[in-house]
Amino acid sequence: MKKTLNIFLLCTLIIQTVSAQSPEILSIRKQVLQNAGKIMTEYSEFLSLPNVAADPVNLQKNAAFIMKMMDQRGIKNVQLLNAGTANVPPAVYGEVIVPGATQTLIFYAHYDGQPVNPSQWAKGLEPFKPALFTNALQNGGSLISFPANGKFERDWRIYARGSSDDKAGVAAILNAYDALIKSGLKPGSNIKFFFEGEEEEGSTHLNEILDKHKSLLKSDLWIICDGPVHQSGKKQVVFGVRGDTHLDLTVYASKRPLHSGQYGNWAPNPAMMLARLLASMKDENGKVTIKGFYDDVIALSPAERKALLEVPSVDQQMKNELGISAVEIPGTSLSEAINLPSLNINGIQSGNVGKLATNQIPTTATAVIDLRLVLGNDWKRQQQKVIDHIKAQGYYVTDKDPIDEERKDHGKIIKIVPEEGYNAQRTTMDLPIVQKIIAAIKTTTTGQVVLQPTMGGSLPLYLFEKHLNAKTITIPVVNHDNNQHAENENLRIGNFFDGIETMGSLMLLK
Structure with missing residues (x-):
């Protein structure tokens, strides 16, 4: 039988x-x-x-x-x-x-x-x-x-x-x-x-x-x-697909580069300022700490949640391929992660490194932030949440290079250039x-x-x-x-x- x-x-x-x-x-x-x-x-x-x-x-x-x-x-x-x-x-x-x-x-x-x-x-x-x-x-x-x-x-x-x-x-x-x-x-x-x-x-x-x-x-x-x-x-x-938008950030300090020995510990360093600012946007478990960042997310339907559970796990495969042993949000699978809105740093630049490095305090530091959106997020509203967070950290926000009067009045200055974006769809x-x-x-x-x-x-x-x-x-x-x-x-x-x-x-x- x-x-x-x-x-x-x-x-x-x-x-x-x-x-x-x-x-x-x-x-x-x-x-x-x-x-x-x-x-x-x-x-x-x-x-x-x-x-x-x-x-x-x-x-x-x-x-x-x-x-x-x-x-x-x-x-x-x-x-x-x-x-x-x-x-x-x-x-x-x-x-x-x-x-x-x-x-x-x-x-x-x-x-x-x-x-x-x-x-x-x-x-x-x-x-x-x-x-x-x-x-x-x-x-x-x-x-x-x-x-x-x-x-x-x-x-x-x-x-x-x-x-x-x-x-x-x-x-x-x-x-x-x-x-x-x-x-x-x-x-x-x-x-x-x-x-x-x-x-x-x-x-x-x-x-x-x-x-x-x-x-x-x-x-x-x-x-x-x-x-x-x-x-x-x-x-x-x-x-469905996630929506996308970007913010260009530039933090300003001294009007000219300074000797790190002569002025270190005294003149603000824009690279350090920007690093602190960016670090304030996420906690150590990968959760975005910006107020209301997840509030308007439309939850997956029961059918969508069921489908997500049936997606084959490739987490260990991708860890091996990419040479990483930990993920940004502990306990979250790749399939789950891409169904959440995200904040990513596309790049940071300030001063020089490698053979071109010099003992200086740079004048500016720049970064590009990439915001991925899910259903319910509005790209303009999501940008504004980030801008409001930056203001809450004590920054004066402008959309152009600061003039001398602004430099005198504000100790923390950042230029923010929002780029166009679009919403998610499902x-x-x-x-x-x-x-x-x-x-x-x-x-x-x-x-x-x-x-x-x-x-x-x-x-x-x-x-x-x-x-x-x-x-x-x-x-x-x-x-x-x-x-x-x-x-x-x-x-x-x-x-x-x-x-x-x-x-x-x-x-x-x-």
């Missing part, structure tokens, strides 16, 4: 494993593997185009390249959607209208990227000269040529700025549609494509594009292809179309699909709700160790090909 039961369980497992890989997904996979050489050649050309957000000339070249990709795939009504303000990078739009379709999905990714410092990249790597490696650099990967036979190993990595964030999203979406059509499959929904060119600049003019093209952008759901899969390697569906898990999304992704994998209430990173998704009354859901595809926004940005080939399958599964939705 026990043997029979074991055989039954084994057969059940085999059936579940096979059924998870639908025939349609297997057809898409076959097309991707057969055309891998062509896909990667085109992708390398795309990555060779500099896409720094502050470089409008090259951003135009990127937009033109995407339009060419869309035209070659037979996508209709390809056009640039411009903002009302001049010299703003356009969004690239296209559509596929399916006769009889009852719903419309918009696939979103962005083609602009973060600035680069080539000197920080590994020796031999150039940010806009794609390079193929046998594995990640930290895993001992070695440089190889692109294979003439078009066959790529899943653990190979392609290194280039934008390779993961977020040209991978653009390419995964467009190659998914290409594989779908070449497989003889028909999309189940009307499909619209929207590729933004200003995301890394905070999507400052995205609201103008959305308002100007409201009728064109009607849909049942926006599918956002950005960010990494779960650190466990499992595919994930993300229902889509409820119980929407029928969201349940169909989850079911579709499950057809592409035999593993767990992680349901994540909130992504740790930020995207201005609240704008889609505000200006289009639209719902969004985020489907990441790239590897978690992709070095996005930093040197040696990379994309694991297996993640890229899996991402194409994922996007294809969603295009089949009816």
Whole structure:
């Protein structure tokens, strides 16, 4: 009886494993593997185009390249959607209208990227000269040529700025549609494509594009292809993103640098003042001590709390990867931490260090504070809480360099420059179309699909709700160790090909 039961369980497992890989997904996979050489050649050309957000000339070249990709795939009504303000990078739009379709999905990714410092990249790597490696650099990967036979190993990595964030999203979406059509499959929904060119600049003019093209952008759901899969390697569906905003702080002391021996213990040191001020914002257990910092947080729903409990723990894995043994908030998992508002110091600068260090008391000290927001926080209100805290520490706050009269009247002076920001967004898990999304992704994998209430990173998704009354859901595809926004940005080939399958599964939705 026990043997029979074991055989039954084994057969059940085999059936579940096979059924998870639908025939349609297997057809898409076959097309991707057969055309891998062509896909990667085109992708390398795309990555060779500099896409720094502050470089409008090259951003135009990127937009033109995407339009060419869309035209070659037979996508209709390809056009640039411009903002009302001049010299703003356009969004690239296209559509596929399916006769009889009852719903419309918009696939979103962005083609602009973060600035680069080539000197920080590994020796031999150039940010806009794609390079193929046998594995990640930290895993001992070695440089190889692109294979003439078009066959790529899943653990190979392609290194280039934008390779993961977020040209991978653009390419995964467009190659998914290409594989779908070449497989003889028909999309189940009307499909619209929207590729933004200003995301890394905070999507400052995205609201103008959305308002100007409201009728064109009607849909049942926006599918956002950005960010990494779960650190466990499992595919994930993300229902929300944190908001983001920054504050630039500058503390002032003496009008000129002073000899630390002649004036130490007497003249105020701005670096020490700033260090004390920043330390006052958090306690030793990582809790932000600013009054009201957590007061307006909207709690997770019961369904969201349940999903959070089912997220695989990767805390020990990430500690090992990162070489850390403690976390900022003791007893809090990574998944729990990213569902809280945060205050982070992006950088501090005052005087010189290393070989350039001198015995001086510097004149100023600066820091940039990054505030990540969750549902309920308002970015302007959150900024003001920090400013009020700084005032409570006895600082005179100004928005420009202090004049002599201000220096005479105030012993503690700080310049605060608030930067623009945006709020968090979260889509409820119980929407029928969201349940169909989850079911579709499950057809592409035999593993767990992680349901994540909130992504740790930020995207201005609240704008889609505000200006289009639209719902969004985020489907990441790239590897978690992709070095996005930093040197040696990379994309694991297996993640890229899996991402194409994922996007294809969603295009089949009816």
